Amino acid sequence: MTQDLLDRYQRTMTNMFGTPARALVKGEGVYVWDADGKRYTDFLAGIAVNALGHAHPALVEALTQQAKTLGHISNLFTSLPQVELAERITTLAGAEDGACFFANSGTEANEAAFKLARRHSHAQGGTRPKVIALQNAFHGRTMGALALTWKPQYREPFEPLPGGVVFVPAGDIDALLAEMDDTVAAVIMEPVQGEAGVRDFPLDYLAKVRQACDDHGALLIFDEIQSGIGRTGTWFGFQNPEITGSDEPVTPDAMTLAKGLGGGMPIGALVTFGKEVSELFTAGQHGTTFGGNPLATATAVAVLETLEQDDVLANVRTVGKYLADELRALSSVKDVRAYGLWQGVELNTDTVLAQGQQLPAAGLAPAVVAKALDYGYIINATDATTLRLAPPLIITTEQVDPLLQDLPNIIAEAVAEAN
Numbered sequence: 001m002t003q004d005l006l007d008r009y010q011r012t013m014t015n016m017f018g019t020p021a022r023a024l025v026k027g028e029g030v031y032v033w034d035a036d037g038k039r040y041t042d043f044l045a046g047i048a049v050n051a052l053g054h055a056h057p058a059l060v061e062a063l064t065q066q067a068k069t070l071g072h073i074s075n076l077f078t079s080l081p082q083v084e085l086a087e088r089i090t091t092l093a094g095a096e097d098g099a100c101f102f103a104n105s106g107t108e109a110n111e112a113a114f115k116l117a118r119r120h121s122h123a124q125g126g127t128r129p130k131v132i133a134l135q136n137a138f139h140g141r142t143m144g145a146l147a148l149t150w151k152p153q154y155r156e157p158f159e160p161l162p163g164g165v166v167f168v169p170a171g172d173i174d175a176l177l178a179e180m181d182d183t184v185a186a187v188i189m190e191p192v193q194g195e196a197g198v199r200d201f202p203l204d205y206l207a208k209v210r211q212a213c214d215d216h217g218a219l220l221i222f223d224e225i226q227s228g229i230g231r232t233g234t235w236f237g238f239q240n241p242e243i244t245g246s247d248e249p250v251t252p253d254a255m256t257l258a259k260g261l262g263g264g265m266p267i268g269a270l271v272t273f274g275k276e277v278s279e280l281f282t283a284g285q286h287g288t289t290f291g292g293n294p295l296a297t298a299t300a301v302a303v304l305e306t307l308e309q310d311d312v313l314a315n316v317r318t319v320g321k322y323l324a325d326e327l328r329a330l331s332s333v334k335d336v337r338a339y340g341l342w343q344g345v346e347l348n349t350d351t352v353l354a355q356g357q358q359l360p361a362a363g364l365a366p367a368v369v370a371k372a373l374d375y376g377y378i379i380n381a382t383d384a385t386t387l388r389l390a391p392p393l394i395i396t397t398e399q400v401d402p403l404l405q406d407l408p409n410i411i412a413e414a415v416a417e418a419n
């Protein structure tokens with residue numbers, strides 16, 4: 001069955017994504033099953049998306065009811081779920097005078113954020129053509145978001161990209177200050193860099209970037225697409241003392257959301273803070289047919305409501321700490337960068353090799369990811385030595401234990417098979 005589906009995939013689908021690792025047919029909670037009936041514990045959640053896991057009853061109910069009631073209406077009209085979602089997000093973010101624009105993905109949310117930066121410049125006579133982004137940043141694949149994304153392999157095949165973007169070394173405040181002046185419209189950054197391998201900054205970095213933006217009238221835009229919606233144990237990364245180094249949030253002028261917000265339903269959002277920034281877009285300047293439709297927003301409301309009602313963020317903190325502590329105790333693990341249930345696990349290339357063994361040619365972490373699938377775990381590699389874990393936020397300590405037990409064998413087997 002799996003092979004049949006994969007063959008048909010190869011005949012009809014773009015090769016953009018390489019060969020799919022498996023064909024999946026159903027999911028429940030933290031588990032998914034492939035077309036041959038094999039079960040996997042999902043430590044990736046569709047790349048930090050399935051906040052409530054798979055087929056959560058609250059999500060199924062909200063989506064089903066909404067589909068039976070009102071599915072799509074366009075932005076010529078509004079609906080209760082859309083307004084309710086905007087109210088919930090602005091309240092959770094402490095953006096009381098703020099405003100939401102709903103899109104359908106992360107890259108679209110960042111596209112809107114980029115346009116917000118341009119609007120900020122135009123509001124001042126076009127005097128701010130520059131946007132600062134960070135090295136190693138990932139912001140998406142549409143032309144605007146790609147212009148903010150650092151990796152040359154992603155950017156170069158599509159140049160020329162929208163101009164004015166300057167990249168500075170991530171976490172180096174002096175490098176950022178050297179580029180900062182009154183021609184900067186915005187600094188756009190992730191509070192912790194997800195695709196780069198859950199890479200963090202010095203603890204005072206966010207506050208210093210905030211200050212630099214204030215000093216020069218630039219907008220600070222946080223891309224919370226991966227870090228937001230409880231992933232780190234607070235609603236948003238900018239509220240997490242382990243990220244900001246302070247009990248006070250480092251409040252941005254705007255943030256973007258997607259991934260966990262819909263719990264699997266495609267949705268993105270640009271959230272602006274304060275009246276002035278929220279009024280930069282005027283009617284007709286930006287838009288989308290599907291964005292904010294009742295199906296997506298009703299599902300997102302159910303996600304936020306369930307996370308709140310079930311105190312899932314407390315679970316994120318408890319299970320996240322347990323997972324990180326246990327991983328750090330493994331000799332094959334060199335370092336764990338852990339923020340709640342979002343963890344970059346640096347493998348120790350010195351301790352995993354027996355005498356005479358070589359590292360797998362494709363990289364240790366990708367080989368471990370492939371072997372983990374055989375063992376029934378979905379994990380991910382962000383580079384040759386880093387594993388990324390981003391399981392559903394509802395995962396329990398009992399559900400992470402089997403991976404912790406099996407990981408040393410998975411790593412040893414991945415190495416052995418490459419030799």
Ligand code: PLP
Pocket residue numbers: 047105106107108110138139140141190194195223224225226258259
């Ligand atoms: N920004 C960040 C921080 C992301 O991690 C991603 C996706 O991985 C994106 C933007 C792009 O989101 P999407 O894939 O929904 O377009």
